[in-house]
Structure formats: C-alpha cells, structure tokens
Amino acid sequence: MKTLTNLTKRYFRIILQILFFSCLIFQFKFGVAIWVSVSILFIFFGRIYCGFLCTRGSYQDWIGSLGKKIFKNKFDNFIPEKIDNILSYLRYVAMIAYGFFATSFFASKILDTIGGPNTNSLVNIIFSRKVVGTAIIVSLIEFTILSLLISRPYCRYLCSGSVQAGALSFAKIFKLRRNPDVCTNCHKCENICPMDVQITKMETVCDGRCVSCFQCIGSNGCPNKKALYLDMHPIRTFLNSKNKNQDIKVPEINKIRQIR
Structure with a gap:
C-alpha cells in the first residue's frame, strides 16, 4: 500500500495529464465545472493548467522524456540562452496573428453587411479543411522532433495563451x-x-x-x-517581511540620533 502511495505521489502529475488527455479524446463531458475548478486553481497557483492539464504540454513532456534518454545531458542545451530569449518573443507575434485570424470571420460579416468587399471566399480558402489539416499535421511533426531536443518548444516559442496566462500568474496567491x-x-x-x-x-x-x-x-x-x-x-510571509523591514529601520534611526 505504501509503495502504491509513493508511486501516486511521484507520478501524480503524469497521471493527471493522462486522465485529462483521455477526457478530451473520448469526449467525457463534465460541463462548466471543470473549467470553473481550473480558474479557481489558476488564481491560487498560477499557470497550473499549463503544468498539469494542457494536452499539448503533456504531449511535449512525454516526447521530451524520450529525448532525455536519447541525448541525456545534451537535451535542452542545443539552443544558447540569448537565442532562446529572442525566440520567446515569437509568442507575442503568434498572439497578434491569432487575434487577427480570430476576428477575420467577424470582420468579413461586417464588411458584407455594410456593402464592402466580399472577403468570405478568402476566409474560406485560409480556413479550408485541407489547409488547416495540413498545417496541423506539419506542426505536429515539427514539434514532435523539436520536443526530442528541447523541453516544451511550443510553450516556449509559439503558445499565444502563455502570454496572457503568464501575465496573470504574477498575481497568484501561493x-x-x-x-x-x-x-x-x-x-x-x-x-x-x-x-x-x-x-x-x-x-x-x-x-x-x-x-x-x-x-x-x-x-x-x-x-x-x-x-x-x-x-x-502568503499573509504571514507578508507580515513577517514587514516586521523585518521595521526592525532594520530602527537601528538606522538610532545611529542617526547618536551622530547628532
């Protein structure tokens, strides 16, 4: 029983990833409750969805574990730190592109209503099943290969959601x-x-x-x-840090008085 408990603690994150992954594949419907729970956890722990539940992140972790066995110490050391930092800004480009394409359907309807140029044909070409399907397959192959070399390449360089989630995570409680x-x-x-x-x-x-x-x-x-x-x-930590700052200021004030 102790062995089972230790294994559960050690692989809790992987078990949770597999459960959530299977829920999406087999379309187990839990309704709004699952997303409400994730939102609450987000407030307390930050980007916990990315770390425990995101299917793309889970897939990259699993491929990355194979990459660690193949390349060992070389894994995640193929890209220099400076280049890695520069590439991370691609997430902002992806966010802008995502916002542009997400609003294209809405914009095309407005233009059609006010008698502007018909953009429906262009939108249909961009978002056709063949184009989207090909893009998904190509990106899956690319990120599978990259995940063997780098830890979570999609999350680092192209995930637009990580920009908003990262900004909100600064306000997490724990x-x-x-x-x-x-x-x-x-x-x-x-x-x-x-x-x-x-x-x-x-x-x-x-x-x-x-x-x-x-x-x-x-x-x-x-x-x-x-x-x-x-x-x-967090409240106790805040109060302790405040008391420490006050304790530091008191001897400084005493020194100033002695000098005078």
Whole structure:
C-alpha cells in the first residue's frame, strides 16, 4: 500500500495529464465545472493548467522524456540562452496573428453587411479543411522532433495563451519562494525546470514562463525543502517581511540620533 502511495505521489502529475488527455479524446463531458475548478486553481497557483492539464504540454513532456534518454545531458542545451530569449518573443507575434485570424470571420460579416468587399471566399480558402489539416499535421511533426531536443518548444516559442496566462500568474496567491541563506546553488531546480526559469536568481519565483508544474520542488528537484518551497501562508510571509523591514529601520534611526 505504501509503495502504491509513493508511486501516486511521484507520478501524480503524469497521471493527471493522462486522465485529462483521455477526457478530451473520448469526449467525457463534465460541463462548466471543470473549467470553473481550473480558474479557481489558476488564481491560487498560477499557470497550473499549463503544468498539469494542457494536452499539448503533456504531449511535449512525454516526447521530451524520450529525448532525455536519447541525448541525456545534451537535451535542452542545443539552443544558447540569448537565442532562446529572442525566440520567446515569437509568442507575442503568434498572439497578434491569432487575434487577427480570430476576428477575420467577424470582420468579413461586417464588411458584407455594410456593402464592402466580399472577403468570405478568402476566409474560406485560409480556413479550408485541407489547409488547416495540413498545417496541423506539419506542426505536429515539427514539434514532435523539436520536443526530442528541447523541453516544451511550443510553450516556449509559439503558445499565444502563455502570454496572457503568464501575465496573470504574477498575481497568484501561493508562490514559490527561495531562501538564499539555505540554498546551496546546486541548480537542480533549474536543471529540471521545463521552461528554463532562472530560479536561483530570485527569492520569489515570479516569472511569466513558469507553468506551475512544481517539478523544481518535487522528488528530482531541490533536495532541501527549506531552500525552495511553495508558500502556503502568503499573509504571514507578508507580515513577517514587514516586521523585518521595521526592525532594520530602527537601528538606522538610532545611529542617526547618536551622530547628532
């Protein structure tokens, strides 16, 4: 029984990914409740949908696990950090393109209503089954190959949803915190992070790329639970930090008085 419990804890994220993936494939309908639950979790934990439930992210993780076995230490080290940062801006281009194409149907109807040029034929060509089907197959092949070399390439470089989700994740209630006094800078948390977040450079992990997968504090992540942890008491942390700031200011004021 203990073995089963340990396995469940270790592979909880993968089990959840498989369950959600199967729900979409076999069209198990849970209604609005599932999305309400995800929205609530988003407020508390940030991009937890991306880390635990997103089917595209799950697929990339599974292919990436194969890539780790093939390339070992070379996996996720094929692209230099500077180029990786530049490529991440492609997400904004994808977001603008998605917004343009998403509104094209609506725009074509308005133009048709006011007697403007008929754009329906152009829209039908762009969004025809052949074009869309070919684009899906080609992108699937491309990202399957890239996932063998890089961790979550689609999430890093082309996911338009990650831009909005990343901006909102800064306001999450429960945050990952790093204690620099305890941290030994072993970089295990960064090595396992699928989004290559520079965790050791922060005390509070607030990064738009973080997908709240919590692998950095898992069994293969930080070995010291006091060095990196999920802060479940944000109000207490805020009050403690406020008291520390006041304690620092008091001796400074006393020094000024002594000088005078």
